Amino acid sequence: MHQSFRSILLAAAVLALPTAAGAQAVSPGPQVGAPAPSFTVTTLDGRAVTLDSFRGRVLVLNFWATWCPPCRLETPDMIASYKQLHAPGVAFLGVDATEQAPIIRAFVAAKSLPYPVAIDADRSATHAYDVLGIPTTYVIDANGIVRARFVDVISAPQLASFVADARAGRNGSIDSDVQRKIDALLDPKGFVFGNDRTSVLAGVKAVNAAIDASNQLLGQADPAKGEVTDYLRIQAEQATLQSAAIAALSKVATNDSDRATLARLQGDLASNREDWNGAAAAYTTALAAMPNDQDVLNSLATAYLELGRWQDEIATYERLMDLSADPETSVAIGKAYLKLKQYPDAIAAMQRGVTLALDAYSKKPSTDTTIDVAYTNLYLARAYVAANDPNAAGGAFAQTLKYGELLPPKSGSYARYTEQAQEGIVSLGLDTSKTAVSLAPWTGADLPGSVASTIKYRLVVAGKPGTNVHLRASELASGWIASFCSDKVCSPMQLRLTLPESGVKIVEFQLIQNDNRASSTTRARVEAVGTSASAEVSARAR
Numbered sequence: 001m002h003q004s005f006r007s008i009l010l011a012a013a014v015l016a017l018p019t020a021a022g023a024q025a026v027s028p029g030p031q032v033g034a035p036a037p038s039f040t041v042t043t044l045d046g047r048a049v050t051l052d053s054f055r056g057r058v059l060v061l062n063f064w065a066t067w068c069p070p071c072r073l074e075t076p077d078m079i080a081s082y083k084q085l086h087a088p089g090v091a092f093l094g095v096d097a098t099e100q101a102p103i104i105r106a107f108v109a110a111k112s113l114p115y116p117v118a119i120d121a122d123r124s125a126t127h128a129y130d131v132l133g134i135p136t137t138y139v140i141d142a143n144g145i146v147r148a149r150f151v152d153v154i155s156a157p158q159l160a161s162f163v164a165d166a167r168a169g170r171n172g173s174i175d176s177d178v179q180r181k182i183d184a185l186l187d188p189k190g191f192v193f194g195n196d197r198t199s200v201l202a203g204v205k206a207v208n209a210a211i212d213a214s215n216q217l218l219g220q221a222d223p224a225k226g227e228v229t230d231y232l233r234i235q236a237e238q239a240t241l242q243s244a245a246i247a248a249l250s251k252v253a254t255n256d257s258d259r260a261t262l263a264r265l266q267g268d269l270a271s272n273r274e275d276w277n278g279a280a281a282a283y284t285t286a287l288a289a290m291p292n293d294q295d296v297l298n299s300l301a302t303a304y305l306e307l308g309r310w311q312d313e314i315a316t317y318e319r320l321m322d323l324s325a326d327p328e329t330s331v332a333i334g335k336a337y338l339k340l341k342q343y344p345d346a347i348a349a350m351q352r353g354v355t356l357a358l359d360a361y362s363k364k365p366s367t368d369t370t371i372d373v374a375y376t377n378l379y380l381a382r383a384y385v386a387a388n389d390p391n392a393a394g395g396a397f398a399q400t401l402k403y404g405e406l407l408p409p410k411s412g413s414y415a416r417y418t419e420q421a422q423e424g425i426v427s428l429g430l431d432t433s434k435t436a437v438s439l440a441p442w443t444g445a446d447l448p449g450s451v452a453s454t455i456k457y458r459l460v461v462a463g464k465p466g467t468n469v470h471l472r473a474s475e476l477a478s479g480w481i482a483s484f485c486s487d488k489v490c491s492p493m494q495l496r497l498t499l500p501e502s503g504v505k506i507v508e509f510q511l512i513q514n515d516n517r518a519s520s521t522t523r524a525r526v527e528a529v530g531t532s533a534s535a536e537v538s539a540r541a542r
Helices: 005-012 069-085 101-111 124-128 156-167 177-185 197-220 231-252 256-272 276-289 294-307 310-323 327-339 343-363 367-386 390-404 412-428
Strands: 040-043 048-050 058-063 090-096 117-119 136-140 146-151 436-441 455-462 468-474 480-486 489-492 494-498 504-513 521-528 534-540
Touching (some): 058 156, 069 090, 069 156, 069 412, 101 412, 177 231, 256 276, 327 367, 343 367, 412 436, 504 521
Antiparallel strands (some): 040 048
């Protein structure tokens, strides 16, 4: 039910750029080897930065968002890359075009991002760089020339290679065994269509099979293991085959089934070329012959999304709901209503998604159904935020955290939902002068000296920058102690700190059973002395 980032991109058919011999250009975005478009974005501290601000330096320009799972997965490598590559001649800039400053600040503080992050409020930079899928990373050389364009999670070694190429004034390249295997699968020389209907249909079938196989390899590739793939190149190669299949099928299509297959191919190619009007028209034609085809309905909904035809998008997703009620589809409907600023309808759609997810969970608790409950509550919380209902948003974020904690602790989903829920809770208080305290299970690397029996939490303290905060732990069972660890120093039972310029401070809060005769469980309360801010947890000894 929950697609990988690559499969989501492939289903949406969002981008394609030629980087291999024979691949046809299908994207209007910036070309590798050409001048980078100018842009102006505003950093979290209110500074306007432009492309010219980085003239004379290699720029790693990373488009991302806190809600994007692959972006969160990529963050550790981006931080490591910055620490390795940052120099007077190399700069990094993160750009978020979909979120407000409070939630971004909470994430930046939680992850200790060392490079500047900016907001593209009017999406002008996002449009100029043709960013339809995130994360997307550009590497621009000191003279303002695009040297690499990469869609998907980028590994530290690959980014280091791109930066080295940019510093040398040459275009970046991607080469791996899996990419070569995909290139071979999609080589036009391997396909023959013939002149009669039977052979053409066989050729079209072979093209679709090759595209499916390449998508499977793309989705399974692990950049951390050196299995680097070039999504843009693959899309261009697929488009070349689609064009050939369309040309052949157009000559022999003699019945409704053939014409529906042709229309679907035309819709896929139009999507690749970002011709969303053409895609919508083609998919509508295909649906006339196959009205219950869920893949075509999803593709049509994506076209309407890109065209800003929110009502049509909603109507298409409602058709999908009639065929198979699904929590994610309900959330997609809610997102479209948010675009229309129809907040009651958006909240109702998100609530329907939560209900569907909870129903499935009650029938069969599993990792997938738990994720669905956390996912739908997370988007319900964001709908409440958009509707300016912080109390309801806080409740939905709390439910996200509750179900996130039920996921396998070492899984990416566990970190994703517990962290995003906590960041959401923190962001609700970032625009006020009140101090806020929040606790969630620890998802970061252990501090030096941590032992397995230590129970660790991610304590977030938020409020007005410069505020002096006195934290105190209480209500522990006899034989238990609490420790606040911050800036490589740990303090038993209490901690005094000053909130930084971001207004957010992350502390590792530890609970330790200090006496074997102590009870196996304890409660713990953390309060900011002199305020109403507090948080509570229950723990069991390991």
